Amino acid sequence: MPAAPFPERERIDARDKVLGATAYAADIPLPGLLYAMMVPATTPKGRVETVAVEGAMQVRGVVRVLTAFDFPALPGPPPTPATEIAYRGQPVALVVAETLEAAIEGAEAVRATYAGQAFVPLIDSPGAARELVQPKKAGNAQAAMAGAATTIEASYVSPAQHHNPMEMLSTTAVWRDGKLTIYEGTQSASLVRANVAIALHLDPAVVEVKSAQVGGAFGQKIPLQRQTPIVALAAILIGRPVKLVLPRAQIFHNAVFRPKSRHQVALGADAGGKLTAIRYDADHQQSRKGTLEPGYHESPPRMYGVADYDGTAAHVRIDTQDPGAMRAPYPHPAQFAFESAVDELAHKLGRDPVAFRLAHQATTDPISGNPLSSCFLNDCLTEGARRFGWERRPIAQGAMVEPDGTLVGWGVAAGGYPANVSPTIATLRVSADGRTRFAVAGHEMGQGIRTVIAQLLQRELDVDPARLEIAIGDTAAAPQHTTASSRGTVSVGAAVTAAAAKMRAAMAELIGQRSIAGNIHRQLATVRRPFLQVEVSTLGPGQDAGALDRLRAGARAAAGPEYPQFTSFSYIAHFVEVRVEPSTRRVRVPRVVSIADCGRVVSPRTAASQVRGGVVWAIGAALREETEVDPRFGGWLNADLADYVVPVNADIGDIDVGFVDRPDPLFNAVGSKGLGEVAMVGAAAAIANAVFHATGTRVRKMPLRIEDLL
């Protein structure tokens, strides 16, 4: 039976955070610690011919310089310094020194020479290689489009972006007694463990990865980070702990990034104004050997119950570092395009954009043919419109003008995101002395997973919250899934439910028919049992035990959104007011209302915060953030926080957040779907739609620049 609503509670980790007592990876004190600095390639493509390290070795305090020649040769590109340079900024050497100053000075003294090669900097440069992937189709969109009474077609662009969590990428590696321990901010401790073992020819059993606190991630910390095995090898060769914190500019050039993507959308409506056909072709920027799929057909088919869908997708391979997932990797750019197009169609039909969407309640996934487990998007739209005051919106553009000439516009757009789940292996120990320890997969990167776990555990069992240890982000505690794709709450929800049930059963067996007063700790003490420990494993709907093997191996183990009996998505509706200054055309976003359907809300406080943060991300994406390539030299132009402009406080107005908070009946026992990703989806389109309503100008690329509105 789905859970009842959860109460509001304080974050369990906030106390340490405001005290500055939370230790992130780069804060861990270690005796004998050495400092490292990376030397980046100064060519965008080519081969390293020589690396002169003598100058660096003469710097007082430099201990060792590692280059490609120190690493085991492997088939395929190793994630270590390589002689083949695929992008500007790729690591050429690592300088390790007694002090950070010496490491920096040493890195400056390393001299590399290259045999340069011609390179392809942009997706529209000659030499960019287009590579189609499997299309996504349902019904017969071609016929439906041919029979449509009204059609629109347009192209949209989403730029390259970098995540820029506040914490910089760092790795600290310790080699002691034949064991390698890596401290770093990652979303995938088990994946890091597996891949470091492969890169360095180690038995995974001698590698542990610890990522107890992550200072923001947003997808940047999903894959193996470029520097990790390099730092690990340095620690092994030197026999002392080594720490590397990458400067922000090096992060821009070595971390994954959101690839630039292009979206061609055609929509058809029948004579009654019903959306009947969708054609959608997407492609994105890709490195020569990168694997991030162009998976843009996740959300658009699952929004409005349209049976006829025709989608293609392609890579466009150029010379760059590997792109990766960044918050709402596919639905954010896809829904910017799709929800802009829906707005364009509604406009062409003369329909109110909220009423138009409400007329398209989805119940079935056209791709799988299965029902949607739940879709309360219409509840989101109705509640959002009520709170926003949508009924006062004039349908014409440019109809709301302030006395000073400011143009006001109101826009709406919706989002969807797959509801995913990971298998889990968890251990729960409750002790007579009042302690509780729960070890499970998960990485705390700001979303509040520890608070969610505490919330769920306290509902299930009468444990002492003050003495609750939640061991996550640690391969030594439990196999760690990749904490991404909004699967954290759902996955730990299953683990807590299962562990608590098993614990209750064990308690019942222990106590038998006796009636013992007090909480679970007290009961254990009374029967003189020091502790009880249970282990559980859980699987997503339709998964078999192979998923647990993959979880243990640090491989991809999650499921969703298509399950054997149903498809599951979270939804959201965003309502946005924009104000466009008359003399400069600056766009401001003073007011947003966002209502989410994420199933049952487990932690109301962290959930609302996730949505606000997601909306801020969309404001940044719609109006500010773009990482620009320098086509003459390769590499990124605005590789710092002065020129990669993330939103500041003054950019943000009121963001009113609400939840449908109706449990999903099929997906899991708690009734939750996911939230952190869907929070952002569609909000950028709502801004663009509001700008159209204010100005009559349709901007089909992000970020919308003031120039576009002159």
Place this chain on the structure above:
Amino acid sequence: MRSSVRFIRRGRIVELSAAEARMTLLDWLRLRDAAVGTKEGCAEGDCGACTVILARMKQGRVVHEPVNACILLAGQADGAEVLTVEDLSPTGAVHHPVQDAMLRLHGSQCGFCTPGIVMSLAAMHQDAPRPVSRQAVCDQLAGNLCRCTGYRPIVEAALEACAAPQPEVPAARGVALTALRDEAAIFAGNDAAFFAAPRREAELFDLLARYPDALVVAGATDAGLWLTKALIAAPRVIWLARVEGLDRIERTRTALSIGATATVADAARELGSLAPDLAEVIRRFGSTQVRASATVGGNIANASPIGDLAPCLIALGATLELAAGNATRTLPLEDFFVAYKKQDRRPGEIVRRISVPLPDVAMQFRAFKITKRMDEDISAVLGAFAFQVDGRRIASARVAFGGMAGIPARARTTEQRLLGLDLDAPPTWPPLLDCLAAEFKPLSDHRASAEYRSLVARNLLHKALLEIAGAPLSSTRIVTHVEAAHAGE
């Protein structure tokens, strides 16, 4: 002569060697003091995660200034008490009102920016006169980036914490800071590598003559980046802030005179009193942390092509006094800027002070800073305009722009054409406005395209003329959306 840098840390006087004095304060805290609560997020003064408080005696009272430790040399903390996030609630229980409000109102998610935000707000909580407005909180937070929360809970926490009366400064702090004061020049290190802080101009000129290659810093908010981003080696550092009298701010009957090492924060009130628009430019200049360290002289001497203050001061007719030994010379500010990052400054010469004539009642000044985001953003274009109005006609005009050329520059032809302009005949203005386009060939970059810059420059001049002609401000300006969003409160 003192051979070490000294500051107070957790009740003790810390003495730094030359090498330590040239580290950033952030590195010193994290690597030498094991105070890892303070975070590094960008190493360039943009994100504020490294914010710490420097408590100093200023004009007989203790002030608490939030600064970016990542671009401040540890030596610059000389004479101050360095306070970090760990010091607010030293027992480990949350008792500082800012920390308490951040905790209860959920101002922290991933927590990485939190220590810096707590310190920014703690400085405000200690020093800001009550009541503290929402706008004041937003100004204080301009230099702190948060990528998780959406800021709102942080603003609420600040307002709640600052709703309480301003706390007393612990008496011991003032006593300790006073005891630490001395009149000595500092020279830590040797000929090859040192951190020097002369006390008198003569000592400064000696050092400059002996070490012409030394890195001269005032607030180091720009020079700090050369160390942390360009990774230049700077074994010899001369810090100007201890030179007596060089930070003096004086107002005579005809001019406001600002010493080169006066911080932007310290000069803000006097400068802002010259014209409301100048106050607004300063409000959006860098961030609270940057303004606490950055100096007016440094902002001029570094000759950024944008540099916000320079075009404003050029329009106001400021002059610059340069000195080398006993020789001084004065030149109009605009003549100081020769070409991109190239100034008319001779070897051994320093910018001593800048003098701004006090505007008379017939003078009309307007300045507009155009950026992508509202706060803490480098201008795409900054336009500054000073007009003398005689009756309903322009009697003299000074028009200056940042971001339109390699240097802050006057639009001399346009100024000439504007003479005699009839404020009551807007239809006659367009040919004069068009004249601007011929005077500048701006660049296209990621801040703005050349076309946009040209068009906005023209529109800003137009806007200034409309306002001076008497158009109501409600027709040329909109209230910030922060004000709009909270108008009812």
